[in-house]
Amino acid sequence: MIWNKNKECMSRDELRDLQGKRLHKLVDLVYHNTPFYREKMQELDLLPDDIRTIDDIVKLPFTTKADLRDNYPMGLVAAPMTEIVRIHASSGTTGNPTIVGYTYRDLEIWKEVTARALTAYGVTRGDIVSVGYGYGLFTGGLGAHYGVEHLGATVLPTSTGNTEKHIRLLRDLGVTGLACTPSYALYLAEALNKQGLTGADLKLRIGAFGAEPWTENMRREIEERLGIQAYNIYGLSEIMGPGVAYECGCKNGSHIAEDHFYPEIINPETGEVLPLGQEGELVLTTLTKTGMPLLRYRTKDLTTLMPGTCDCGRTSVRFTRILGRSDDMLIIRGINVFPSQVEAVILEIPEIAPCYMLVVDRKNNLDTLEVQVELRPDSFSDDMGSMLALKRKLSDRLKSVLSISAEVKLVEPNSLPRSEGKSTRVIDKRVLA
């Protein structure tokens, strides 16, 4: 099913025309309402009328996460505060948090794109969808919530936390849809098994998973264990939240809601725009937002825009699975390594907690990578052979995913540092040496 055939299936020519018109309006808006962009455009000798078609977008300056932080809290907001109806904030590991202000119209667009995503997964008015993303400053919970309501399905705002109660409600209400992080979906499957239940005891049929990297293996495992079809949902708070892009029934790339978010792929080193089909950093422009519109926002997500049309009938461009983040990239023995790749491998192995620490060092002029992972308490066995086999399983998987060998170190449960559920930790001792 397609929520908005008019927009999701419009001809590429019509779409480019629409994107150009919207971009022109957007540039006019930020030039007159955001001093940050006016100054940047003046430096480049650009006037709003220099941007006529979507191809003119390359003339515009990029926006980075650092720009958002430097203009903390509301410096990039283009609308007067009387028009801002909601604020979300994402926690920064360093420096200021990122604040995003939304107008009423922005929220309408967000609902619309999220409803498109849910419809693409097969959600209908008859479904009950449990939203297991965190509700609050994070965009996941509320974003998915209003999408489900807008579509006309029933939303169950479970949020994160009480898994036992969650399972009980899934069973008692016959919940058919689940929106959460893929690792929480696996955790839920574990918790079900612990109660002597399986996916067959639930009516779940569709899952919308995002907010963290996941692999095809994880998709298979989630689908098997919960007895559902699992789909990717993409979004980032700076741009909007979940719904910026979504998979369709073909499960072959995520469609970008291109009438609202214009995608480009650039070389992260040089900023040069790359031709379709080449791998690089995803850059998004919010064509229709009025609260905090962003020009050419560098997402740091590395992916490829896929040429060709999709069998589902949507004409919007798709991107491949996110390969990693350019700012997290480590170069070890000349190979690009992303913590997200390690995370994805760890999430596939149930005996290990979804928490890790990477220690990169240089010994005898050779880079070394140590991956510290926590053993789950109930996976501990007195049999040394099986413990060593677990270690080997992880190092074999890491080697095949990363293309370099890593030293796996099993550490005690709850011994690695944690903050706000995020587990990415890297210590690069080479920098210190």
Place this chain on the structure above:
Amino acid sequence: MTIKQLSVFLENKSGRINEVTKVLGENGINMQAFSMAETTDFGILRLIVSDVDKAVEVLRAKNFAVVLTDVVCICCPNVAGALSKILEKLAAHQIFIEYMYAFAQGDQANIVIRPSNLEECVRLLAEEDCHILDRKQLQ
């Protein structure tokens, strides 16, 4: 006749064994025997303790990964070649020793054995008139 052995997962870093013995000591749990199996980064500490259920509870509360394993504990006959005779018999019946360790109790030497087939091992030991210890005899 088997005994519950307590196994604790430990990282190879200083003070971890000490932490286990401290927790047990604070809770009045007596350690009767222990052995350590090590690799480069982690180890398995195996313990025979006076109150195994309580030990599990207090160690789990301190975030230790613990598991219980059934083992056989025998009192080694004070005769030359006695142990070797027992082990030969087990081997002849395709019972492998995954690990074993010895400890003293008063003037007697006890041996903890983790065999590949527990029931069969106990049966064979009984055939040999081997003195198999139960929980109470360890106090």
